[in-house]
Amino acid sequence: MWIRPMLLSDVEVIRSLESDIFSDAWSENNIKDSIESKFDYCIVIEEDYRVLAYIVFRVNEDEAELFRIATDMQYRGLGCGHKLMNFMISNLRDMKVKKVFLEVRCKNKDAISLYEHYGFKKIGIRKEYYSDPTDDALLMEGYIKC
Numbered sequence: 001m002w003i004r005p006m007l008l009s010d011v012e013v014i015r016s017l018e019s020d021i022f023s024d025a026w027s028e029n030n031i032k033d034s035i036e037s038k039f040d041y042c043i044v045i046e047e048d049y050r051v052l053a054y055i056v057f058r059v060n061e062d063e064a065e066l067f068r069i070a071t072d073m074q075y076r077g078l079g080c081g082h083k084l085m086n087f088m089i090s091n092l093r094d095m096k097v098k099k100v101f102l103e104v105r106c107k108n109k110d111a112i113s114l115y116e117h118y119g120f121k122k123i124g125i126r127k128e129y130y131s132d133p134t135d136d137a138l139l140m141e142g143y144i145k146c
Contacts, residue, residue, distance in 0.1 A: 006042035013051050021070045023132040045080050053080035066102040092144050103137040
């Protein structure tokens with residue numbers, strides 16, 4: 001397994017993973033926009049020319065927002081989420097970013113557990129933020145120790 005930047009040639013496979021994983025899947029244009037953005041960091045874990053997982057986060061001065069982190073259903077349990085979180089946090093530390101924000105479905109206990117493992121704390125709720133199925137968004141904040 002190795003970590004590399006997401007490429008425009010990855011858009012189709014990322015779009016497919018988005019559709020499999022998220023009910024609010026990003027469109028090809030959303031993915032392309034993030035890859036091409038000077039503020040967004042789009043990273044994949046690849047093995048044998050297959051994308052296993054990816055993360056998308058945005059940096060704006062000394063704050064960041066985690067937009068997406070996902071692992072192909074077939075490759076869950078291999079530590080991809082931890083590898084991507086470690087990658088993000090290490091890079092944010094190097095960039096002197098102090099805080100990271102994210103939103104997650106309240107019912108997504110696995111993701112919440114992952115974020116809590118990295119010190120993220122619950123700071124609020126957005127009622128009925130998600131649809132298909134309806135769910136609240138849990139707002140979380142993490143601090144990067146420099």
